[in-house]
Amino acid sequence: MSKRLKVGDAAPAATGLDVAGNEVALSIHWANGPTLLTFLRHFG
Numbered sequence: 444m445s446k447r448l449k450v451g452d453a454a455p456a457a458t459g460l461d462v463a464g465n466e467v468a469l470s471i472h473w474a475n476g477p478t479l480l481t482f483l484r485h486f487g
Contacts, residue, residue: 448454457469459480472478 454469454473458466459469461467469478469480
């Protein structure tokens, strides 16, 4: 089991997809300050 993050801990490295489907390193956004990551469900 992995260690849980605490408030103030650095987020682990991760990648996501932009609206065009391209991979984006989330650290690019974190370098500019706090980043809000939102998960949307697609129905249909």
